[in-house]
Amino acid sequence: MAWFKRSSAGIAPQEKKELPNGLWLKCEKCDEIIYQKELDRNLWVCLKCGYHMRMKSKMYIKILLDDGSFEEFNAHIKSVDALKFKAQKRYQDQLKTTVKNTGMNDAVITGFGKINSYPVVFCVMDFSFIGGSMGSVVGEKIAQATKQSIEKKLPLIIISASGGARMMEGALSLMQMAKTSAYIAKLSDLGLPYISIITNPTTGGVTASYSMLGDIIIAEPGALIGFAGPRVIKQTIGQDLPEGFQTSEFLLNHGFIDVIFTRTEMKEKLTLLLEFFGCQKEETDESQEASENSPNE
Amino acid sequence: MDRFVLEFERPLIELEKRIQGMKEYSRDEDVEMSEEIAKLEEKALKLSKDIYTKLTRWQKVQLARHPQRPYTLDHIQRMTRFFIEVHGDRAYGDDPAIVAGFGAIEDEHVVIVGHQKGRTTKEKLYRNFGMPHPEGFRKALKAMKLGSKFHRPIVCLLDTPGAHPGIGAEERGQAEAIARNLFEMSHLPVPILVIVIGEGASGGALGIGVGDRLLMLENTWYSVISPEGCAAILWRDSARADLAADAMKVTSQDLLDMKILDKIIPEPAGGAHRDHDKAAAILKQAILEELEQLKQIPPEILIENRIEKFGKMGFWDESYT
Ligand SMILES: [Zn+2]
Numbered sequence: 050m051a052w053f054k055r056s057s058a059g060i061a062p063q064e065k066k067e068l069p070n071g072l073w074l075k076c077e078k079c080d081e082i083i084y085q086k087e088l089d090r091n092l093w094v095c096l097k098c099g100y101h102m103r104m105k106s107k108m109y110i111k112i113l114l115d116d117g118s119f120e121e122f123n124a125h126i127k128s129v130d131a132l133k134f135k136a137q138k139r140y141q142d143q144l145k146t147t148v149k150n151t152g153m154n155d156a157v158i159t160g161f162g163k164i165n166s167y168p169v170v171f172c173v174m175d176f177s178f179i180g181g182s183m184g185s186v187v188g189e190k191i192a193q194a195t196k197q198s199i200e201k202k203l204p205l206i207i208i209s210a211s212g213g214a215r216m217m218e219g220a221l222s223l224m225q226m227a228k229t230s231a232y233i234a235k236l237s238d239l240g241l242p243y244i245s246i247i248t249n250p251t252t253g254g255v256t257a258s259y260s261m262l263g264d265i266i267i268a269e270p271g272a273l274i275g276f277a278g279p280r281v282i283k284q285t286i287g288q289d290l291p292e293g294f295q296t297s298e299f300l301l302n303h304g305f306i307d308v309i310f311t312r313t314e315m316k317e318k319l320t321l322l323l324e325f326f327g328c329q330k331e332e333t334d335e336s337q338e339a340s341e342n343s344p345n346e
Numbered sequence: 347m348d349r350f351v352l353e354f355e356r357p358l359i360e361l362e363k364r365i366q367g368m369k370e371y372s373r374d375e376d377v378e379m380s381e382e383i384a385k386l387e388e389k390a391l392k393l394s395k396d397i398y399t400k401l402t403r404w405q406k407v408q409l410a411r412h413p414q415r416p417y418t419l420d421h422i423q424r425m426t427r428f429f430i431e432v433h434g435d436r437a438y439g440d441d442p443a444i445v446a447g448f449g450a451i452e453d454e455h456v457v458i459v460g461h462q463k464g465r466t467t468k469e470k471l472y473r474n475f476g477m478p479h480p481e482g483f484r485k486a487l488k489a490m491k492l493g494s495k496f497h498r499p500i501v502c503l504l505d506t507p508g509a510h511p512g513i514g515a516e517e518r519g520q521a522e523a524i525a526r527n528l529f530e531m532s533h534l535p536v537p538i539l540v541i542v543i544g545e546g547a548s549g550g551a552l553g554i555g556v557g558d559r560l561l562m563l564e565n566t567w568y569s570v571i572s573p574e575g576c577a578a579i580l581w582r583d584s585a586r587a588d589l590a591a592d593a594m595k596v597t598s599q600d601l602l603d604m605k606i607l608d609k610i611i612p613e614p615a616g617g618a619h620r621d622h623d624k625a626a627a628i629l630k631q632a633i634l635e636e637l638e639q640l641k642q643i644p645p646e647i648l649i650e651n652r653i654e655k656f657g658k659m660g661f662w663d664e665s666y667t
Binding site: 215238274276282286304 | 509511512513515516517518519520521522524525526528529530532533548549552553555556568569570571576579580581589590593594595596600601604606652653656657659660661662663664665666
């Protein structure tokens with residue numbers, strides 16, 4: 050399962066483009082040059098072709114959760130180099146650099162939040178942290194978030210973006226697939242909803258565990274989703290891959306995801322799903338005031 | 347018998363051949379050579395200890411892949427009173443890379459699922475080198491669910507170089523099939539005993555590897571990716587697999603140190619490939635002992651313990667600094 054190769058190679062260019070000094074960005078799909086502020090306003094969806102560019106975890110919190118509703122938990126949990134892993138660089142050094150560069154302690158942010166007043170447990174992965182790879186910390190934080198869902202009887206939402214399990218943690222990272230899936234099974238046994246949202250790219254161990262276990266599985270358009278990475282498959286079979294292979298649309302056609310929602314409509318659709326699942330709204334004073342003052346009511 | 351010999355086994359194999367030759371000569375020609383033979387046997391014993399107690403991780407990986415190593419069906423054949431293999435996932439097809447069925451080990455009725463490799467070229471292709479497609483994982487789940495319905499414990503034998511990476515596998519939901527098994531196995535209300543008997547590579551192994559107890563035969567490996575795969579990524583050279591095996595720490599002893607493994611099952615001297623009968627007998631004994639203990643635990647506690655067991659896995663830093 051060498052899905053890691055392609056993804057780690059894919060991190061650098063995109064990250065550079067996201068830096069604030071790059072005021073103009075080029076769409077990877079249609080080559081359109083777009084002003085960054087414009088892109089920001091359009092939720093990082095290409096204005097010309099609709100391509101969903103990779104977006105920071107913080108942006109998902111901003112666009113999907115009600116303003117100021119997010120309360121992060123377990124932000125302090127950090128990775129350790131349990132295996133003293135050393136290849137051309139040491140995992141320990143890589144962690145240090147990545148924490149410094151991303152301002153995050155690992156590849157997933159977890160917390161409580163509200164979606165149009167529906168309280169949820171919300172997890173969002175970030176591909177910029179070592180390719181969104183799942184090591185012990187991602188596994189533990191997803192497990193803890195699932196436990197919070199169970200304890201507070203809240204729906205669980207996980208947004209995935211990951212190159213797979215984190216090789217530098219060897220078998221420990223592999224076991225996180227079992228760990229997260231086991232807690233999600235427990236959540237499911239208790240009748241609590243879990244919504245999985247898959248974004249570009251999600252492959253390997255994350256796809257083969259919690260991403261594929263949602264009561265409902267949603268994908269953003271055009272995302273790469275698969276078990277083995279396309280390069281590995283190409284190498285193995287020695288032939289070119291069919292057009293559109295391993296995209297959201299491909300998975301939808303083959304019956305493995307339930308629905309594709311664009312970023313623009315995601316919040317509205319999530320709200321309807323939460324309503325359907327019978328979740329309870331929790332009006333804050335502010336939101337009540339807001340709806341009372343709403344001219345539409 | 348001509349057989350495959352690993353480089354580091356060669357001195358021992360050659361010495362053993364010499365001893366065998368002397369014994370035959372002594373018997374056929376009626377020549378007294380017992381003293382010399384005894385000396386050489388002593389030497390062989392020492393050599394064997396030298397070789398097998400100092401195996402590097404990479405050498406252990408090679409033993410785990412030894413072409414004469416006993417595979418799932420070799421063990422099943424030797425351990426069970428009867429075994430009825432079942433085929434297919436009742437949706438798409440049958441995957442010969444995974445064997446699933448029902449049988450009895452002495453008086454213990456069990457479901458057995460395991461990866462199956464082939465020995466001849468033809469068999470290897472038929473078994474797809476022990477690399478499952480989605481229907482293999484789904485077949486295994488079908489058998490495990492049936493076992494659970496009739497309150498029969500499940501024994502999983504892991505021996506795969508990984509789940510198959512291919513177009514068909516992706517089209518039929520390789521990721522979903524593995525994820526589904528992790529989900530279902532985590533809450534099946536019967537004892538699940540998982541044993542790595544050869545190679546345990548990544549999701550392809552874990553896909554039938556969630557259980558109450560994890561055991562590994564001594565000379566096996568289990569990790570998130572094969573040493574070659576890891577080397578290809580990190581050193582851009584799959585020939586550095588020996589370095590990757592050390593970096594990822596893939597052996598049974600390593601997994602014991604990581605607190606993933608519950609127990610190492612010893613192999614016959616020189617490795618399981620040198621004595622299939624003995625290897626199977628040791629395995630059988632280990633299975634019976636573990637099941638005896640697991641059967642005492644009520645189902646709901648079994649499931650709770652299983653989830654918590656995986657919940658503890660991993661290392662992280664929770665300090666606020
Ligand atoms: Zn575009």
